[in-house]
Amino acid sequence: xxxxxxxxxxxxxxxxxxxxxxxxxxxxxxxxxxxxxxxxxxxxxxxxxxxxxxxxxxxxxxxxxxxxxxxxxxxxxxxxxxxxxxxxxxxxxxxxxxx
Amino acid sequence: xxxxxxxxxxxxxxxxxxxxxxxxxxxxxxxxxxxxxxxxxxxxxxxxxxxxxxxxxxxxxxxxxxxxxxxxxxxxxxxxxxxxxxxxxxxxxxxxxxxxxxxxxxxxxxxxxxxxxxxxxxxxxxxxxxxxxxxxxxxxxxxxxxxxxxxxxxxxxxxxxxxxxxxxxxxxxxxxxxxxxxxxxxxxxxxxxxxxxxxxxxxxxxxxxxxxxxxx
Amino acid sequence: xxxxxxxxxxxxxxxxxxxxxxxxxxxxxxxxxxxxxxxxxxxxxxxxxxxxxxxxxxxxxxxxxxxxxxxxxxxxxxxxxxxxxxxxxxxxxxxxxxxxxxxxxxxxxxxxxxxxxxxxxxxxxxxxxxxxxxxxxxxxxxxxxxxxxxxxxxxxxxxxxxxxxxxxxxxxxxxxxxxxxxxxxxxxxxxxxxxxxxxxxxxxxxxxxxxxxxxxxxxxxxxxxxxxxxxxxxxxxxxxxxxxxxxxxxxxxxxxxxxxxxxxxxxxxxxxxxxxxxxxxxxxxxxxxxxxxxxxxxxxxxxxxxxxxxxxxxxxxxxxxxxxxxxxxxxxxxxxxxxxxxxxxxxxxxxxxxxxxxxxxxxxxxxxxxxxxxxxxxxxxxxxxxxxxxxxxxxxxxxxxxxxxxxxxxxxxxxxxxxxxxxxxxxxxxxxxxxxxxxxxxxxxxxxxxxxxxxxxxxxxxxxxxxxxxxxxxxxxxxxxxxxxxxxxxxxxxxxxxxxxxxxxxxxxxxxxxxxxxxxxxxxxxxxxxxxxxxxxxx
Numbered sequence: 001x002x003x004x005x006x007x008x009x010x011x012x013x014x015x016x017x018x019x020x021x022x023x024x025x026x027x028x029x030x031x032x033x034x035x036x037x038x039x040x041x042x043x044x045x046x047x048x049x050x051x052x053x054x055x056x057x058x059x060x061x062x063x064x065x066x067x068x069x070x071x072x073x074x075x076x077x078x079x080x081x082x083x084x085x086x087x088x089x090x091x092x093x094x095x096x097x098x099x
Numbered sequence: 100x101x102x103x104x105x106x107x108x109x110x111x112x113x114x115x116x117x118x119x120x121x122x123x124x125x126x127x128x129x130x131x132x133x134x135x136x137x138x139x140x141x142x143x144x145x146x147x148x149x150x151x152x153x154x155x156x157x158x159x160x161x162x163x164x165x166x167x168x169x170x171x172x173x174x175x176x177x178x179x180x181x182x183x184x185x186x187x188x189x190x191x192x193x194x195x196x197x198x199x200x201x202x203x204x205x206x207x208x209x210x211x212x213x214x215x216x217x218x219x220x221x222x223x224x225x226x227x228x229x230x231x232x233x234x235x236x237x238x239x240x241x242x243x244x245x246x247x248x249x250x251x252x253x254x255x256x257x258x259x260x261x262x263x264x265x266x267x268x269x270x271x272x273x274x275x276x277x278x279x280x281x282x283x284x285x286x287x288x289x290x291x292x293x294x295x296x297x298x299x300x301x302x303x304x305x306x307x308x309x310x311x312x313x314x315x
Numbered sequence: 316x317x318x319x320x321x322x323x324x325x326x327x328x329x330x331x332x333x334x335x336x337x338x339x340x341x342x343x344x345x346x347x348x349x350x351x352x353x354x355x356x357x358x359x360x361x362x363x364x365x366x367x368x369x370x371x372x373x374x375x376x377x378x379x380x381x382x383x384x385x386x387x388x389x390x391x392x393x394x395x396x397x398x399x400x401x402x403x404x405x406x407x408x409x410x411x412x413x414x415x416x417x418x419x420x421x422x423x424x425x426x427x428x429x430x431x432x433x434x435x436x437x438x439x440x441x442x443x444x445x446x447x448x449x450x451x452x453x454x455x456x457x458x459x460x461x462x463x464x465x466x467x468x469x470x471x472x473x474x475x476x477x478x479x480x481x482x483x484x485x486x487x488x489x490x491x492x493x494x495x496x497x498x499x500x501x502x503x504x505x506x507x508x509x510x511x512x513x514x515x516x517x518x519x520x521x522x523x524x525x526x527x528x529x530x531x532x533x534x535x536x537x538x539x540x541x542x543x544x545x546x547x548x549x550x551x552x553x554x555x556x557x558x559x560x561x562x563x564x565x566x567x568x569x570x571x572x573x574x575x576x577x578x579x580x581x582x583x584x585x586x587x588x589x590x591x592x593x594x595x596x597x598x599x600x601x602x603x604x605x606x607x608x609x610x611x612x613x614x615x616x617x618x619x620x621x622x623x624x625x626x627x628x629x630x631x632x633x634x635x636x637x638x639x640x641x642x643x644x645x646x647x648x649x650x651x652x653x654x655x656x657x658x659x660x661x662x663x664x665x666x667x668x669x670x671x672x673x674x675x676x677x678x679x680x681x682x683x684x685x686x687x688x689x690x691x692x693x694x695x696x697x698x699x700x701x702x703x704x705x706x707x708x709x710x711x712x713x714x715x716x717x718x719x720x721x722x723x724x725x726x727x728x729x730x731x732x733x734x735x736x737x738x739x740x741x742x743x744x745x746x747x748x749x750x751x752x753x754x755x756x757x758x759x760x761x762x763x764x765x766x767x768x769x770x771x772x773x774x775x776x777x778x779x780x781x782x783x784x785x786x787x788x789x790x791x792x793x794x795x796x797x798x799x800x801x802x803x804x805x806x807x808x809x810x811x812x813x814x815x816x817x818x819x820x821x822x823x824x825x826x827x828x829x830x831x832x833x834x835x836x837x838x839x840x841x842x843x844x845x846x847x848x849x850x851x852x853x854x
Contacts, residue, residue: 005185005188005189006181006184006185007185008181008182008185011178011181011182011185012178014178014181015174015175015177015178018174018177019171019174022167022170022171022174022304025304025305025309026163026167026309028309029163029305029308029309029312030163030312030313031313032313037309037310037311037313041305041306041309042305044305045301045302045304045305045306048301049298049301049302052177052294052297052298052301053294053298055181056177056178056180056181056290056294056297057290057291057294057295058287062122063119063123065123065497066122066123066126069123069126069127069129069130070126070130072130072525073129073130073131073133073134073525074133076130076133076134076137076525076612077133077134077137077140079612079613080134080137080138080141080529080565081137081140081141081144083613083615083616083628083631084141084145084558084561084562084565085144085145085148086625086627086628086631087557087561087616087624087625087627087628088145088148088555088625089148089625090625090626090627090628091623091625092625093625093626093627094626108426109421109422109830110415110420110421110422110423110424110426110499111424111499116498116499119498120424120425120494120498120499123494123497123498124424124425124490124491124494127490127493127494127524128486128490130524130525131486131490131524131525131527131528132528133528134525134526134528134529134532135528135529135531135532136532137528137529137532138528138529138532138533138536138562139532139536141558141561141562142536142547142558142562145555145558146547146553146554149553150553227543227544227545227546228542228543228544228545237553239546239551239552239553240553242545242546242552243545243546243547243552243553243554245545246539246543246545246546246547247545247547249545250536250539250545254535
């Protein structure tokens, strides 16, 4: 298996981007964007996370199997969140108590 | 290719298989960690939807500066961790030990910042279970915010601590010359763990520190 | 006639002696036996709790034990049986022993981690035992809030911590199996040449890895809530008890598939060997294991139909629960098709397999009844549910476990068990099981609630039948315990392949050498290809 060596310079680019994004998210958090505050904050967090996963954790260059593991972990969490929130979000749809 | 007899375990055919297995194993473990923290993220999601005002007020009591600085500290530590992997892969032993040491120092700094934040909250009476008092609105929902805050940052801090121990062991082994360009899988795998710890904080920071900040 | 002489070559049992060689072993085969001893002990304790429960239920008034003691009994019965016996059972014993052998490698990917898993399991088990000895818990194995977090005055945190610890054992074992199966198969052993037991173990391991962390964090939150009263599960503090239930069942439903999938894997192996036929629809059976693993995570809300979960969510979970029955049904059809025109032998493992197919089918069908919203409202929290899950776990998994133990006993110990006693025990287990649990379907339907120690007199006849059955069942379990131990000293020596099975584990000695194979096997044939055995004899 060939060893792909990521240079410190490449890591450096990612590092700077992450720091910039941290400043951006902090600044955006101090503004009033209404319901968009959460969306912007999470979007930036997802971008930062993707950079860490792809480049610091080498997933960009890794085997398909490792990529599947990453996606599965996230997907399963998504499943837990989605189905549970869908219970909470659909309560009270029917006009009798407790449902 | 050099086959480090001491490093190759008997159940593997060759070093490449061992490295792939170790990396794969660590990724599987990290998937379990996603779900482990995920359960708490679920609780957060449910209660933030239910009590947006209380969560906003709770968030405003956290120090935005300390939170942002913690985030920056962890990102730096991740950068140094990545550089240590690079040093191991290019055979630069002193750089490897140095970068690992810097990662550890920043990790300790992170914990120090966190503990000071916790202490501040404790002395303001905002630590549930320790004379929690809140007067500006119904304290129960704000207590829920802080309960989740301490649970999640506490769980995260325990992972940081484990990371510090792990990286110290790695640094000692590196100092003793255990790693070469052909064999440095433990460094890579420890790096994966450390980056994961950073990932969790990347989500914790906006979710806890950036709610309704415009009101402050 | 099967005869063999005493093994003269070094095998994994004779390789080293002394307690340290067992407690510090990294050999997956020895670790399997360490688990076997531990889980047998926990099974016995779980059985003791069941015995007292069934004795109490012989008469309508709650006269044998107090109400709280009864609550502790069924809680501990569930906790010991599920977390300390069923979840580890087949994976940690048969799985640990067989996975490396079936794929032709020397050991699991991470042998030291495997040993650590056992120590973690023992630590968790010890903590649960300690909690039991100082007073136990009365919350049910389900730890529903806010009772467990705010009102119970029993050792909730201690017990929860013990279970939390054993969860890591489960995760690490699953992780080990997944890496091993992906990365360490012998040359030529492609995915679709693997024995179906491996497919089942793989699917089980995926569930263990993805599901167990959630129960871990849930139990952690119960402890935090109980200690600090932050309010996450307490309605008085703004929390929602149903949130606990979502988190709890997200794991605990897939957990039942952790319990049954390995059993299904055993059945695939056993049915094939004793029909001298390859399993019908190999790919369907293999994919059905994976389908079960995935679908099992989509149905947890069916435990919460009456818990004030929204109707919309209940509808979705009900529909998905019907869907998850399909892959299980595919397996049952394929096993039956395997039997068709097969050359059937009625050895003990096959008897257990027959029992499994029949009883699992009943258990599974009653599961679909429970998935039906209207019916579930009527029978939820009654003995109907108790009968349903015992049909699957005892009528299903326990039968498969016993069948598997018998089937691989010659390989594991190098000895044969006494066939006459074994067949008799299988029959006793089958009869005892049905006498114990069938009446429970009836009384549940008629309204007998679960977890009650006192009940109206009209249910007594069913309880008496059930307790009588339980005593017969107990005998059926005790006899194998005795003859298995007996056989290790006095049993006939077993040949390498007493059943004429395919599968790499049978191509090495009984018991196997420490590194499993003298030379790494190379595989050029499908699983269950009985014709190659003839070629091997000739060659």
